[in-house]
Amino acid sequence: MxxxxxxxxxxxxxxxxxxxxxxxxxxxxxxxxxxxxxxxxxxxxxxxxxxxxxPWWHSAGAQAARGADGGATDERTARVPVPLGDLLAExxxxxxxxxxxxxxxxxxxxxxxxxxxxxxxxxxxxxxxxxxx
Incomplete structure (x- = not known):
């Protein structure tokens, strides 16, 4: 195709x-x-x-949650909410x-x-x- x-x-x-x-x-x-x-x-x-x-898994929030942001995950970024637009786009x-x-x-x-x-x-x-x- x-x-x-x-x-x-x-x-x-x-x-x-x-x-x-x-x-x-x-x-x-x-x-x-x-x-x-x-x-x-x-x-x-x-x-x-x-x-x-x-592709919500490419969002900054998802990468921070799994520690794939180059080690920059700390307490401040861990509390940042993931925008719903990243999760709900269909x-x-x-x-x-x-x-x-x-x-x-x-x-x-x-x-x-x-x-x-x-x-x-x-x-x-x-x-x-x-x-x-």
Whole structure:
């Protein structure tokens, strides 16, 4: 899978039984379409859905708690609270199968691929983070 960090516009809505697939059994809504590089992609199926936290272990508070700050941990830094933003940053990921919405003369879907779409709860933005087409 190729990695990207491209902003995308996503239209969300109710997932029908076909689009829900095995990957989003607990989700009633999800991405239905997305616009990437000026092309509209229609979600055919949700293959997986999960939530990731931010790298809180890189925060100054976490490093001080485990003594990985170069030995500078003392009583003053040990009492510094870890900002909640470091601990609560989450992004929701959707692995979807999507196509351009056209069909071949034989009635088969035209092209398509598997895409990883990420929704960042801290800034409310969608990003395409991976693609196999």
């Amino acid at each position: 190729r990695r990207y960090a491209d902003p995308v516009e996503v239209r969300q809505g109710p997932l029908d039984d076909d689009a829900r697939g095995l990957g989003a059994q607990g989700a009633s809504e999800g991405p239905q379409q997305f616009l990437w590089h000026g092309r509209l992609w229609k979600v055919r199926a949700v293959l997986a859905h999960w939530v990731e936290t931010g 992004r929701e990921l959707w692995r979807v199968e999507a196509g351009r919405g056209r069909t071949t003369p034989e009635g088969e879907p035209d092209g398509g691929g598997v895409f990883d779409l990420s929704f960042d709860w801290t800034d409310g933005r969608w990003t395409l983070v991976g693609c196999t087409d």
